[in-house]
Amino acid sequence: MKLNIALLAGDGIGPEVVNQAVKVIDAIAVKFNHEINYTSALTGACAIDDCGEPYPDSTHEVCLAADAVLFGAIGHPKYDNDPKATVRPEQGLLKMRQKLGLFANVRPTFTFPSLIDNSPLKRERIEGTDLIILRELTGGIYFGERGRKDGGDTAFDTCTYTRAEIQRLAKMGFEIAMTRSKKLCCVDKANVLETSRLWRETVQDMEKDYPEVTVSYEFVDAVAMRLVQWPNSYDVLITENLFGDILTDEASVISGSMGLMPSASKGLHTSLYEPIHGSYPQATGKDIANPLATVLSAAMMFEDAFGLQAEADAIREVVNKSLAEGIVTEDLSGKNKAYGTNAVGDWLAKNI
Amino acid sequence: MKLNIALLAGDGIGPEVVNQAVKVIDAIAVKFNHEINYTSALTGACAIDDCGEPYPDSTHEVCLAADAVLFGAIGHPKYDNDPKATVRPEQGLLKMRQKLGLFANVRPTFTFPSLIDNSPLKRERIEGTDLIILRELTGGIYFGERGRKDGGDTAFDTCTYTRAEIQRLAKMGFEIAMTRSKKLCCVDKANVLETSRLWRETVQDMEKDYPEVTVSYEFVDAVAMRLVQWPNSYDVLITENLFGDILTDEASVISGSMGLMPSASKGLHTSLYEPIHGSYPQATGKDIANPLATVLSAAMMFEDAFGLQAEADAIREVVNKSLAEGIVTEDLSGKNKAYGTNAVGDWLAKNI
Numbered sequence: 001m002k003l004n005i006a007l008l009a010g011d012g013i014g015p016e017v018v019n020q021a022v023k024v025i026d027a028i029a030v031k032f033n034h035e036i037n038y039t040s041a042l043t044g045a046c047a048i049d050d051c052g053e054p055y056p057d058s059t060h061e062v063c064l065a066a067d068a069v070l071f072g073a074i075g076h077p078k079y080d081n082d083p084k085a086t087v088r089p090e091q092g093l094l095k096m097r098q099k100l101g102l103f104a105n106v107r108p109t110f111t112f113p114s115l116i117d118n119s120p121l122k123r124e125r126i127e128g129t130d131l132i133i134l135r136e137l138t139g140g141i142y143f144g145e146r147g148r149k150d151g152g153d154t155a156f157d158t159c160t161y162t163r164a165e166i167q168r169l170a171k172m173g174f175e176i177a178m179t180r181s182k183k184l185c186c187v188d189k190a191n192v193l194e195t196s197r198l199w200r201e202t203v204q205d206m207e208k209d210y211p212e213v214t215v216s217y218e219f220v221d222a223v224a225m226r227l228v229q230w231p232n233s234y235d236v237l238i239t240e241n242l243f244g245d246i247l248t249d250e251a252s253v254i255s256g257s258m259g260l261m262p263s264a265s266k267g268l269h270t271s272l273y274e275p276i277h278g279s280y281p282q283a284t285g286k287d288i289a290n291p292l293a294t295v296l297s298a299a300m301m302f303e304d305a306f307g308l309q310a311e312a313d314a315i316r317e318v319v320n321k322s323l324a325e326g327i328v329t330e331d332l333s334g335k336n337k338a339y340g341t342n343a344v345g346d347w348l349a350k351n352i
Numbered sequence: 353m354k355l356n357i358a359l360l361a362g363d364g365i366g367p368e369v370v371n372q373a374v375k376v377i378d379a380i381a382v383k384f385n386h387e388i389n390y391t392s393a394l395t396g397a398c399a400i401d402d403c404g405e406p407y408p409d410s411t412h413e414v415c416l417a418a419d420a421v422l423f424g425a426i427g428h429p430k431y432d433n434d435p436k437a438t439v440r441p442e443q444g445l446l447k448m449r450q451k452l453g454l455f456a457n458v459r460p461t462f463t464f465p466s467l468i469d470n471s472p473l474k475r476e477r478i479e480g481t482d483l484i485i486l487r488e489l490t491g492g493i494y495f496g497e498r499g500r501k502d503g504g505d506t507a508f509d510t511c512t513y514t515r516a517e518i519q520r521l522a523k524m525g526f527e528i529a530m531t532r533s534k535k536l537c538c539v540d541k542a543n544v545l546e547t548s549r550l551w552r553e554t555v556q557d558m559e560k561d562y563p564e565v566t567v568s569y570e571f572v573d574a575v576a577m578r579l580v581q582w583p584n585s586y587d588v589l590i591t592e593n594l595f596g597d598i599l600t601d602e603a604s605v606i607s608g609s610m611g612l613m614p615s616a617s618k619g620l621h622t623s624l625y626e627p628i629h630g631s632y633p634q635a636t637g638k639d640i641a642n643p644l645a646t647v648l649s650a651a652m653m654f655e656d657a658f659g660l661q662a663e664a665d666a667i668r669e670v671v672n673k674s675l676a677e678g679i680v681t682e683d684l685s686g687k688n689k690a691y692g693t694n695a696v697g698d699w700l701a702k703n704i
């Protein structure tokens with residue numbers, strides 16, 4: 001197959017980890033006889049430095065023309081503590097999500113048996129954890145009207161959801177649940193928020209179309225607790241944008257494998273694949289960043305965006321092999337030898 | 353001293369746990385020679401059943417006239433899955449917070465050495481955890497304009513904050529930090545929300561008034577992670593209403609002592625003291641609910657509302673003694689004998 005991949009490496013460790021994924025993809029291309037065409041484009045702080053705009057139109061064109069986008073990470077500390085900065089890297093992320101219509105962020109959380117003891121949680125609490133949080137990504141308070149009043153002394157943000165936005169996300173949730181254990185949890189704050197009541201109402205109305213799926217409704221505060229207490233009691237969770245932001249990050253640490261968690265953002269145009277970790281500025285250029293989450297995101301890309309299951313499986317297999325053989329970066333090496341980011345990427349590519 | 357306490361026992365296990373706190377308060381009154389005047393009033397589902405209103409004016413009058421309010425819990429499952437219910441118990445809670453001006457919810461999270469192994473987290477992650485989350489309680493998206501448009505197909509909620517609201521809460525945070533390790537963390541989502549940018553800006557402006565306090569600014573998603581990873585790295589956290597709702601509940605499970613966590617809601621009029629757990633409907637009337645969180649809330653009440661430190665210490669001491677001697681309810685008894693809610697309350701009162 002001919003595959004066009006847009007590479008948006010971004011900031012911080014983004015370029016380093018994306019490079020390792022490219023090595024692995026190249027090896028897959030050789031083995032399975034694909035022709036890969038990469039197009040790189042800027043986004044985030046590096047795009048602001050280049051042209052003053054964190055998601056330039058030229059980058060958007062590259063994404064639209066691609067079959068899939070492989071994304072690294074964005075963000076730079078120089079923007080973090082400056083509430084008055086008018087252009088921020090994150091705006092690029094939000095603009096990209098909106099312009100590409102990336103309405104569903106799919107974030108699996110699972111355990112790797114060999115890494116389970118890295119978790120802050122006790123082994124018996126997390127064994128068997130295998131859940132997916134489906135986060136709505138182009139609506140809610142992230143994209144509502146916001147601003148200041150009273151000469152700047154009052155600020156407001158608006159959270160808005162339409163029934164159609166909720167249905168679109170929930171449909172994907174029901175469909176994923178059908179391929180798994182047929183359990184869906186709708187996470188909201190319906191005891192307070194009107195948008196949450198619309199979420200609950202809409203999902204309740206859809207239940208009849210999926211009679212095999214058992215749906216539960218839980219408040220976001222209760223889920224924030226239960227995710228730590230009994231993560232393995234969950235299967236598929238659907239939720240709105242801001243709750244999803246908080247819960248996916250919380251969920252990412254329970255498995256002890258945060259450096260390994262991939263994600264997909266599916267949308268109306270080209271879908272996007274990215275590690276869930278951030279740009280990790282302190283590690284930039286040190287050849288210590290763990291590339292596995294990005295490599296596993298590439299596996300999701302082969303599976304979802306290209307429909308190439310064998311290729312996805314081959315990637316996952318080589319990742320498991322690297323873990324089993326201890327070819328890992330310092331975050332996972334414990335008392336054993338740590339490999340550099342590049343060394344891990346090279347090893348993976350060679351062993352595909 | 354003459355002390356007027358409003359008892360708002362509420363729903364579910366609320367009345368049972370409040371009763372045990374009353375036994376303890378009575379014992380304190382005898383020992384320290386106080387005269388306690390209790391006035392009970394309805395709130396929550398039981399108030400709706402009684403008069404159709406979850407926080408009746410008569411209850412508000414009782415609270416205003418009291419020196420402190422001791423609160424149980426509210427909520428009933430019959431309202432949870434009915435997004436169209438027009439009167440809900442939680443509305444009573446919100447109305448009460450607003451009418452009493454309870455702008456700051458103070459939620460300590462600490463570990464009890466004897467209970468540390470109940471935590472889902474590993475011992476080495478939580479040892480020494482002793483943090484306070486200060487949640488803004490009368491602003492934000494809980495109290496903004498909300499509603500429907502497009503014949504019900506679009507819902508919206510508005511989050512609003514004023515500089516004065518933020519200053520009021522942050523001032524309390526700085527002051528609490530000054531009495532502790534002088535570390536304050538402002539939790540927001542300033543990379544997306546305008547209200548968060550106002551929070552960050554306002555707290556930054558206040559830093560100069562507390563030169564000894566080291567302030568950090570962290571995004572809510574990062575805090576949701578770090579609370580699970582390294583809870584003992586935090587000291588005092590301040591945050592807005594909805595983030596506080598999620599993070600305080602998350603924090604409550606890390607210590608393994610959720611059934612023991614008290615809270616205070618401080619305000620413009622009478623302050624309120626309550627266990628952080630909910631109404632736990634499944635346990636209602638079974639004499640199994642753990643009363644210690646409510647008893648420890650009474651300790652906070654003596655300390656904060658009445659300025660009676662020796663009385664507060666005496667309550668905490670007897671609670672520690674009950675834990676040491678295993679006079680505990682089934683949630684804490686492990687393989688040993690479990691005591692009933694009432695038996696624990698009686699034992700505490702007798703041992704004051």
Ligand SMILES: CC(C)[C@H](C(=O)O)[C@@H](O)C(=O)O
Nearest residue numbers: 075090093094245543544573
């Ligand atoms: C950087 C930020 C705007 C972003 C978000 O909040 O969506 C990030 O936290 C994420 O989850 O991808």
Ligand SMILES: CC(C)[C@H](C(=O)O)[C@@H](O)C(=O)O
Nearest residue numbers: 191192221427442445446597
């Ligand atoms: C019941 C609900 C409205 C309430 C809240 O969200 O504030 C509760 O979760 C709490 O934290 O006291």
